[in-house]
Amino acid sequence: xxxxxxxxxxxxxxxxxxxxxxxxxxxxxxxxxxxxxxxxxxxxxxxxxxxxxxxxxxxxxxxxxxxxxxxxxxxxxxxxxxxxxxxxxxxxxxxxxxxxxxxxxxxxxxxxxxxxxxxxxxxxxxxxxxxxxxxxxxxxxxxxxxxxxxxxxxxxxxxxxxxxxxxxxxxxxxxxxxxxxxxxxxxxxxxxxxxxxxxxxxxxxxxxxxxxxxxxxxxxxxxxxxxxxxxxxxxxxxxxxxxxxxxxxxxxxxxxxxxxxxxxxx
Numbered sequence: 253x254x255x256x257x258x259x260x261x262x263x264x265x266x267x268x269x270x271x272x273x274x275x276x277x278x279x280x281x282x283x284x285x286x287x288x289x290x291x292x293x294x295x296x297x298x299x300x301x302x303x304x305x306x307x308x309x310x311x312x313x314x315x316x317x318x319x320x321x322x323x324x325x326x327x328x329x330x331x332x333x334x335x336x337x338x339x340x341x342x343x344x345x346x347x348x349x350x351x352x353x354x355x356x357x358x359x360x361x362x363x364x365x366x367x368x369x370x371x372x373x374x375x376x377x378x379x380x381x382x383x384x385x386x387x388x389x390x391x392x393x394x395x396x397x398x399x400x401x402x403x404x405x406x407x408x409x410x411x412x413x414x415x416x417x418x419x420x421x422x423x424x425x426x427x428x429x430x431x432x433x434x435x436x437x438x439x440x441x442x443x444x445x446x447x448x449x450x451x452x453x454x455x456x457x458x459x460x461x462x463x464x465x466x467x468x469x470x471x472x473x474x475x476x477x478x479x480x481x482x483x484x485x486x487x488x489x490x491x492x493x494x495x496x497x498x499x500x501x502x503x504x505x506x507x508x509x510x511x512x513x514x515x516x517x518x
Contacts, residue, residue, distance in 0.1 A: 442473025
């Protein structure tokens, strides 16, 4: 069973053929996690999950949408509206598009950090894992996680071995280890198919802690690079991980599907 642990099938890029893609995925026996990035896309993700038995949803506010008011009551209500909501996010920090003006830059960083911390609190309250987005911000993000996830309160009411996933991981092996030590899995995308920059990271992360994803409609793998991505292309991520680790693609597919189901309690 292939499992795309992170895609955005609710986005407008699929308005013309969304149901065809979903039917194709179902016929292939695939599982999908459709990820929310703002209030509307979170609602749309839940609607998709509710009508497709092989689809699950996450709800949250992407860090680049941090100007949007975070309403924990609405997000909590959305979580409680469906048994198919399995995580909070995607959430985190994104410093890639920050402005040059230092005062404005620091203010946006402050807002992103506050938004991320609000998502962490909600994930703990609802006992749901986090889907983390980090771009050019691993140091600050890991520091926040260390502060939050090494406190007794995060392990008392809802003891868990795994707290979430660092999605579309493009950090170093040391940064991956920091996430793993905090109880997070690591997810890889089609980026692996067009660069060797992260081969050592893939080798360093234990197979039982790896998830695979497309981040569709973005980051289409070779041989579809530059085109709209699709959840069915997640097989190319599995094949590349198998090559790097020197194991069979079938082993990667089985392990990553089991990891996804375990983390999200599917």
